[in-house]
Amino acid sequence: MQITLICSAGMSTSMLVARMDEAAKKKGIDVVISAHSWTNLEKVIKQTDILLIGPQLSYAEEDLRAQYPDMPMAVIDSIKYGTMNGDAVLEDALALQK
Template sequence: MKKITIMLACGNGMSTSLLANKMQAAADKEGLDAEVFAGAVKTIPQEMDKRHPDVVLIGPQVRYVVPELKEKLSVPVEMINTMDYGLMNGEHVLATAKKLISQNN
């Protein structure tokens, strides 16, 4: 599998940073060539141009942006499962991201 890039986004990128770190650790443990990073929702357009994420996952607290982003972006956009987000379950969210990417290819 080619390198995958996963962006997590929330209001300011703070709460998703911890989850991104846990996802990166899970990817490293799997031997997956992945870059997982977090940012604020407002930075998504710049990150699309700069890092070209394969999927964008949105924190539950800003779920209202998902429909608009699905229309604007050419990659899968989904809200992070609330339970996985609350538990900071990097393995589950990584599995979701991989599934979305494979469905898009």
């Protein structure tokens, strides 16, 4: 499974990805998690199973849902994002699985 996080530049989510990777390894979950900038989304969307949107891009959620209607996605909770709570964000992502 591929979880893709997008944000304005792809930088701030990189730390969160590392924490999510740690949480997945501890739980024995086989998942690939990556962070990308909003501008690179088209390049990675075909490999994406779950899309997580950085809080700073929450304004784009409606457009993304219209563009990718079958893609499980959510805006990352701003508190979980701000505290870099990889375990909680991973759980939220997994809950989106179809």
